[in-house]
Amino acid sequence: MPELPEVETLKRELQAELVGKKIKEVFPFDPKLKEARELLKGEVKAVERHGKVLIFQIDDHLLTLWLGMSGRLKLGDPDLPPRLSLKFTGGTIHLIDPRRFAKIGLQNGLPKGIDPFQREAAQFLFQRAKCIKRPIKSFLMDQDYVLGIGNIYACEILFRAKINPFLPTCNLEPEEWNLLFKIAQKVLEEAISLRGTTFSQWRDLYGQEGLFRERLMVYQREEKPCFRCGTLIRRELLQGRGTWFCPNCQKED
DNA sequence: CGAACGACCTGTTCGC
DNA sequence: TGCGAACAGGTCGTTC
Numbered sequence: 001m002p003e004l005p006e007v008e009t010l011k012r013e014l015q016a017e018l019v020g021k022k023i024k025e026v027f028p029f030d031p032k033l034k035e036a037r038e039l040l041k042g043e044v045k046a047v048e049r050h051g052k053v054l055i056f057q058i059d060d061h062l063l064t065l066w067l068g069m070s071g072r073l074k075l076g077d078p079d080l081p082p083r084l085s086l087k088f089t090g091g092t093i094h095l096i097d098p099r100r101f102a103k104i105g106l107q108n109g110l111p112k113g114i115d116p117f118q119r120e121a122a123q124f125l126f127q128r129a130k131c132i133k134r135p136i137k138s139f140l141m142d143q144d145y146v147l148g149i150g151n152i153y154a155c156e157i158l159f160r161a162k163i164n165p166f167l168p169t170c171n172l173e174p175e176e177w178n179l180l181f182k183i184a185q186k187v188l189e190e191a192i193s194l195r196g197t198t199f200s201q202w203r204d205l206y207g208q209e210g211l212f213r214e215r216l217m218v219y220q221r222e223e224k225p226c227f228r229c230g231t232l233i234r235r236e237l238l239q240g241r242g243t244w245f246c247p248n249c250q251k252e253d
Numbered sequence: 254c255g256a257a258c259g260a261c262c263t264g265t266t267c268g269c
Numbered sequence: 270t271g272c273g274a275a276c277a278g279g280t281c282g283t284t285c
Contacts, residue, residue: 067279069277070263150278
């Protein structure tokens with residue numbers, strides 16, 4: 001569920017609440033997470049983000065948290081039964097994750113992609129994209145190419161860039177490519193400033209909703225008029241994922 | 254190389 | 270109302 005803006009929101013909130021504090025007790029209610037008990041204990045020196053992955057530096061080791069589809073963190077009272085809770089000097093944080101896809105682990109097998117905010121990201125990725133025939137949407141969502149973009153933001157970025165999600169990656173002209181990345185940065189920045197997108201379950205560390213939902217142009221707007229031209233938004237499957245786009249604004253070249 | 258599919262999971266919504 | 274199918278923000282492994 002959580003993509004770059006949601007994880008970035010959590011990262012910033014965790015930096016404010018957790019860095020410099022000690023995690024004293026860990027309660028892994030879900031036995032699948034019991035190995036995290038000892039790994040999580042200690043002083044939190046830093047919280048960082050790598051794509052959609054949160055990275056905690058605790059004492060001298062690094063710990064990764066992949067939130068999966070439904071994972072989120074909540075400070076204080078949980079609104080659903082948590083899979084794991086951690087008590088630190090300053091409060092309790094709960095991992096809420098109904099679908100149980102979230103994973104806690106050591107820093108291994110992090111995706112190799114490049115952060116879309118990195119300088120020269122567009123230029124660097126263009127070199128790799130030149131000979132890739134896969135649809136541009138699947139390229140954008142591949143964490144070994146671009147970090148942090150999932151289904152919602154892929155759809156929204158491509159709509160704003162007026163690019164058809166099925167367009168072969170290699171068909172993009174250099175200027176389209178630069179525009180695409182400029183728009184990606186803008187969309188992601190805007191989403192971060194609104195604390196991400198709450199569709200149903202997502203909440204930030206304090207339980208607040210993400211307001212980018214109000215800016216969604218195509219995601220889950222099947223059969224509704226395009227805000228730009230009035231054509232009905234279409235939903236098709238790409239890599240087995242729902243893919244929303246305007247068939248008029250995002251024509252296949 | 255990459256597409257297609259199932260697996261991992263639970264919860265919600267939709268159609269009949 | 271009830272029931273099953275479809276679907277949901279992510280990733281991984283297998284097969285073709």
